[in-house]
Amino acid sequence: MANLTLLQAVNDGLKTAMRDDETVLVFGEDVGPKGGVFLATEGLTAEFGEERCFDTPLSEDGIVGTAIGMAMYGLKPVAEIQFQDFIFPAFDQIVSEAAKLRYRSGGQYTAPLVIRTPYGGGIRGGLYHSQSGEAYFCHTPGLKVVIPSTPHDAKGLLIASIQDPDPVLFLEPKALYRTVKGEVPEESYTVDLSTTRKVREGDDVTVFCYGAMVPVCTEAAEHAAEAGISVEVIDLRTLYPLDEESVLEAARKTGRVVTVHEAPRFCGYAAEISAIIAERVIEYMEAPVTRVTGFDTPFPNTLEHNYLPDHRRVLDAIERVHAF
Amino acid sequence: MSAYEMLQVMDADGAAGDHDPGLSDAELQYCYRTMLLVRAFDDTAMKLQRSGRVGFSIPNRGIEATQVGAASALRKTDWIFPSYRDFGMPLYHGVALVEMMNNMFGNSLDGSKGRQMAVHFSFKEPIHFLSISSPIGTHIPQGVGVAHAMKMKGEDSVALISFGDGGTSSIGFHSGLNFAGVWKSPAVFLCQNNGYAISMPTEKQTASDGFAVKGEAYGVPGVVVDGNDLLAMRQVTVEAVARARAGDGPTLIEAVTFRMGGHSTSDDPTRYVPKELVEEWEKKDPVPRFEAFLASRGLWKEGDHEAIYAECMSEVKEAADAAQATPGPGLETIFSDVYAEVPDHIRAQGEAAFDLMRRKGDAAGGGGEFPL
Numbered sequence: 001m002a003n004l005t006l007l008q009a010v011n012d013g014l015k016t017a018m019r020d021d022e023t024v025l026v027f028g029e030d031v032g033p034k035g036g037v038f039l040a041t042e043g044l045t046a047e048f049g050e051e052r053c054f055d056t057p058l059s060e061d062g063i064v065g066t067a068i069g070m071a072m073y074g075l076k077p078v079a080e081i082q083f084q085d086f087i088f089p090a091f092d093q094i095v096s097e098a099a100k101l102r103y104r105s106g107g108q109y110t111a112p113l114v115i116r117t118p119y120g121g122g123i124r125g126g127l128y129h130s131q132s133g134e135a136y137f138c139h140t141p142g143l144k145v146v147i148p149s150t151p152h153d154a155k156g157l158l159i160a161s162i163q164d165p166d167p168v169l170f171l172e173p174k175a176l177y178r179t180v181k182g183e184v185p186e187e188s189y190t191v192d193l194s195t196t197r198k199v200r201e202g203d204d205v206t207v208f209c210y211g212a213m214v215p216v217c218t219e220a221a222e223h224a225a226e227a228g229i230s231v232e233v234i235d236l237r238t239l240y241p242l243d244e245e246s247v248l249e250a251a252r253k254t255g256r257v258v259t260v261h262e263a264p265r266f267c268g269y270a271a272e273i274s275a276i277i278a279e280r281v282i283e284y285m286e287a288p289v290t291r292v293t294g295f296d297t298p299f300p301n302t303l304e305h306n307y308l309p310d311h312r313r314v315l316d317a318i319e320r321v322h323a324f
Numbered sequence: 325m326s327a328y329e330m331l332q333v334m335d336a337d338g339a340a341g342d343h344d345p346g347l348s349d350a351e352l353q354y355c356y357r358t359m360l361l362v363r364a365f366d367d368t369a370m371k372l373q374r375s376g377r378v379g380f381s382i383p384n385r386g387i388e389a390t391q392v393g394a395a396s397a398l399r400k401t402d403w404i405f406p407s408y409r410d411f412g413m414p415l416y417h418g419v420a421l422v423e424m425m426n427n428m429f430g431n432s433l434d435g436s437k438g439r440q441m442a443v444h445f446s447f448k449e450p451i452h453f454l455s456i457s458s459p460i461g462t463h464i465p466q467g468v469g470v471a472h473a474m475k476m477k478g479e480d481s482v483a484l485i486s487f488g489d490g491g492t493s494s495i496g497f498h499s500g501l502n503f504a505g506v507w508k509s510p511a512v513f514l515c516q517n518n519g520y521a522i523s524m525p526t527e528k529q530t531a532s533d534g535f536a537v538k539g540e541a542y543g544v545p546g547v548v549v550d551g552n553d554l555l556a557m558r559q560v561t562v563e564a565v566a567r568a569r570a571g572d573g574p575t576l577i578e579a580v581t582f583r584m585g586g587h588s589t590s591d592d593p594t595r596y597v598p599k600e601l602v603e604e605w606e607k608k609d610p611v612p613r614f615e616a617f618l619a620s621r622g623l624w625k626e627g628d629h630e631a632i633y634a635e636c637m638s639e640v641k642e643a644a645d646a647a648q649a650t651p652g653p654g655l656e657t658i659f660s661d662v663y664a665e666v667p668d669h670i671r672a673q674g675e676a677a678f679d680l681m682r683r684k685g686d687a688a689g690g691g692g693e694f695p696l
Binding site: 058059207296310 | 530596
């Protein structure tokens with residue numbers, strides 16, 4: 001076991017996958033000698049050569065389009081998009097092409113690529129280096145959407161994503177890159193996609209969250225415990241396809257649900273969680289199914305700490321649903 | 325090297341023969357001063373970033389002649405769609421330093437109300453200068469749209485659209501040049517070939533022979549110019565602008581220059597730029613070269629650099645101090661300007677945010693380090 005940051009765990013996951021399988025390739029903008037702007041790909045070119053970890057021209061459309069072709073031809077491309085905010089030139093390739101290739105060819109062709117990209121706020125990056133676009137992609141059948149929140153999951157989910165037969169969008173919470181550390185096995189291992197993780201056991205209120213909101217919700221749960229409220233925290237970690245049964249079970253357990261994300265609220269991921277609960281276990285609910293989210297505004301810069309849900313906002317919601 | 329011959333007016337030592345730059349002595353000295361003002365802004369921004377007072381900046385060192393030479397060809401009615409590294413353009417046209425510093429600090433007087441990162445300036449006066457959008461190349465077709473609108477309104481204004489070598493790989497570059505070629509738009513495309521797109525050297529960005537040649541396929545004439553030669557930059561831009569104003573269509577200018585610093589204050593170029601290359605370009609610094617030219621016309625003498633730079637530093641410092649002393653934006657600025665009128669659901673979210681602040685105090689200030 002090694003004690004790694006989430007960023008180091010991503011790096012370790014890439015190296016492990018590349019050592020295990022010589023068809024795994026890493027490419028994108030500045031991922032080569034520079035090692036990526038966050039250093040997630042540091043040392044890859046040195047260890048595996050420029051054939052397997054290389055810089056591309058500045059075109060997200062080109063990066064994802066060529067990754068689809070390589071995946072179609074039997075390679076395992078792990079493409080990096082420097083910031084999730086920059087992914088939209090590739091939206092067509094992801095949504096119209098990668099996600100639909102298996103379906104439109106009747107299963108004759110597939111594109112099992114992985115697109116890694118840092119998402120979310122917390123680094124004073126303003127409008128274009130802070131967004132959480134997961135909902136756009138969770139609305140895309142054929143695509144898988146994965147978000148780790150711990151170093152252990154980052155490595156295990158990344159290797160599972162690379163081995164997966166379908167295209168995976170792997171969203172990395174950049175706010176956690178260097179702020180969380182944890183034990184990570186040195187060998188290769190996988191964490192199954194479409195499973196949730198129970199972060200904290202509780203009986204009074206259930207909080208669903210993912211990515212950078214997991215530590216925020218854990219902190220809120222600790223404050224709630226001081227006030228005598230026992231909070232269960234669930235890390236969803238694969239947003240699509242979702243492990244619905246584990247969500248329903250955790251919702252039924254307490255009958256009081258708060259879902260937290262930093263993306264805007266309207267048509268955000270929490271709306272889906274609320275809808276699933278309303279459709280399937282509403283009879284267990286003791287309080288309004290509640291959301292704590294970013295605001296329905298673009299992401300600000302100076303006031304990003306007011307935009308991002310923090311433990312105060314999550315705790316406030318926990319207290320409200322508990323008192324209802 | 326490029327299939328196009330690189331235009332130079334000054335030689336490496338600043339000699340320009342009897343070249344007429346079309347500027348008065350005072351205007352030539354103003355161009356020089358603007359380059360030093362950019363340098364003073366850079367040096368101050370770097371200190372502010374290193375001391376944690378601003379989050380981020382973009383160094384302009386090495387590109388000043390490209391910026392100022394191009395800006396000098398524009399009128400106040402023209403529009404600028406800048407690249408990241410164009411601080412000399414608003415400064416040349418008289419944007420107040422404090423307005424730029426308000427953006428650096430993201431304070432309540434910042435044009436974007438503290439919503440954007442540092443160096444994402446927008447100005448409407450005294451010239452239109454639209455903030456960069458961090459996604460690369462998106463502004464290129466937008467600039468063509470503005471140029472087309474200028475033409476449709478029967479005006480003779482132009483849009484100057486600036487981008488780096490990396491920007492030529494974007495979808496926006498290809499759409500923008502294609503449309504401008506078809507429409508004969510009054511657009512001037514300025515590709516600043518500064519050697520690197522973050523860490524990517526130009527030879528990995530394109531297999532074509534330079535960037536000017538890329539215009540040919542779109543019916544847009546290309547020209548290569550020494551971007552460290554202020555007079556040559558001015559000359560090609562004046563010509564491109566004249567073509568555009570006359571209704572003869574767009575031009576693609578490739579300015580060959582070099583980014584002497586990192587991509588940004590978060591970048592460490594020593595990881596990927598060979599030291600010898602930096603040393604080679606250090607000798608081509610556009611500032612001493614222009615000084616030599618000015619001296620040949622009796623417009624510069626020993627000691628001017630230090631004196632003018634000190635003046636510029638003092639002005640920049642004053643602007644930075646004022647911006648730093650200005651309070652941050654109010655919570656309400658998160659919720660305004662999303663639409664012309666605030667919709668009910670956003671108003672409700674704003675009210676809830678104020679309510680939470682009253683009950684539980686303000687959120688803890690943001691930290692975090694910007695990597696790019």
